[in-house]
Amino acid sequence: MVALAIGLALVEWLRGHVLTGFPWNALGDGFAANTLMMQPAALVGVYGLSFLAVLIFACPAVITDPLPQSDRGRFAFPVAVALLFAGLLGYGAVRLAGPGSEDVAGVRLRLVQPAIAQGDKWVPENRQWIFESYLSLSVGADGAASGDGNESGPDANGLDGITHLIWPESVFPFLLTEEPEALAAIAALLPEETTLITGALRAEGAGGARAFFNSIYVIAGDGTIRDAYDKVHLVPFGEYLPLRGLLESLGLENLTKTPGGFSPGYRRRPMTASPAPAFSPLICYEIAFPGNVVGRDGARPGWMLNVTNDAWFGESIGPYQHLHRARLRAVEEGLPVVRAANTGISAVIDARGRIRGSLALGNTGILDAPLPEADPPTVYARLGDMPLGAMLLLALGVLLGGRIFTARHDSAGRME
Structure with a gap:
């Protein structure tokens, strides 16, 4: 035994x-x-x-x-x-x-969960209403529901008092950097003191040599992109196609519609979006890897941010399992996890794995919540x-x- x-x-x-x-x-x-x-x-x-x-x-x-x-x-x-x-x-x-973890002073988060079906997400004709859905939900319009544990509900004054607006993975059905009108709309949406953290597609190069990345952008209140992180751990067959030439000849293609799939990022590193502490960016199932959610070559971040789509799973047990992975990473590292998911389950999780607030699977809504403080480094965080x-x-x-x-x-x- x-x-x-x-x-x-x-x-x-x-x-x-x-x-x-x-x-x-x-x-x-x-x-x-x-x-x-x-x-x-x-x-x-x-x-x-x-x-x-x-x-x-x-x-x-x-x-x-x-x-x-x-x-x-x-x-x-x-x-x-x-x-x-x-x-x-x-x-x-x-x-x-x-003693329970305190909240980080001066930080107020708003998580947006639009619940856009996977079949609608990449249809070219839907790009405008998808983008507009994010804009309207972000200010509490369209009857957006608030999540469990949200004491005050959506702020009556739009984004007043919100320091960080968080959208999920691969929000835009277009390249944001090539759509100045979209950046202008974001700038018009954001108060000066509010930062948008969002998943987005990113591209480098030109023509057939273009490389595409599954990324996170930090966008300031004036609409400027202050930082970007490219996903390091790609999903086989979902974001890239192993043995691409052979498998495509057999009729297999990526689940994503990006030609050639995504390219991996170089390394995981903390991102900064003041006044919050630095955070470790994690896209989709990057949260599932024990011991590989926080960069070990620099200062310890104050929290982990997991942006994800999860529409792949539909109304199955998958999103619940994904949430469970996020809670375990919080316990292992002694760091809170903020999770913004397209179809759910969006949540704020403290450093001991307790859910402070959440939005149910399949619900369209927003979640306003403070950011829990980190615990001291755990044994696992120090020793792996x-x-x-x-x-x-x-x-x-x-x-x-x-x-x-x-x-x-x-x-x-x-x-x-």
Whole structure:
């Protein structure tokens, strides 16, 4: 059973790293089924939770082991594992009972969720009404609903008091930098003290040599683009086509309609949109990668921003799973997550994975909320997967030690 836990934890780690990785629905995600049980991720990360999940929930099988052993030996290991499980729950309870995170002073967010269906998103004839929908929703027009946890609801004076307006992934069905009228409309929308953070398509080059990027723009109140981040971790078959020439000859194309797909960004780096602290930009499923959501070569950001489409999933369990990934990243890093999703679920999540406010899946609306403060760096934020490695080595030592003890015991029995 210990060998099974070691093996499955290693397989989960490899699944999250090999060939760009796909760490969706790891065993540890199931262990972290609620806010209490996800807190140990601050110590060992989701791959560590995968190991613990197998170790703990497969442990009762030891009691039915047909191999001859004393009653004390039969129950000693399950009792030890039960105590470990109780300790993990206790750690979670203590962590959640601690003082709640305060809010960042002087920061007020507005998340916009337009709920535009995937089939409508890239139709050329829809570009104008899509853009206008964002503009009207941003000021609380069109009867926009407010999200759960929004104490005051949309501001009656449009964007007054809002420091950061946040739109989801790939908002524009056009290249924003090539549409001066759109930038002018954004400038007219934004008060001087309000910054727009939005997903957008970006292009470099000209003609057939053009490279396209799935990006995030920071746009100041005067309509100028102050910063841009290009998505680093692209989705195979969704944003780029592996073995493109071969697969296109077989009739397979990208799920996106961008010719040639997207090009990856160079590296993840913090972005700044004052008066908020610097944030780590994460586009779509970049939030799913444990240990790879915050750049490690600079100052620690104060929060993570996840802009996503999620219309791909429709009315399925996918958006709920995606939200769960975001909550786990918050716990692992000790950083709040702000999540703006086209069709939902948009949410503000504190540094311990608690949802401060959200917009339901499929709803059109806006969510006004403060920005929670960050916790101090967690063990996982400082050490990454080193605690996982230590657990696996310890478990391997216990496994080998047990085998050696059993072999010696059997040998002594035969000699007698």
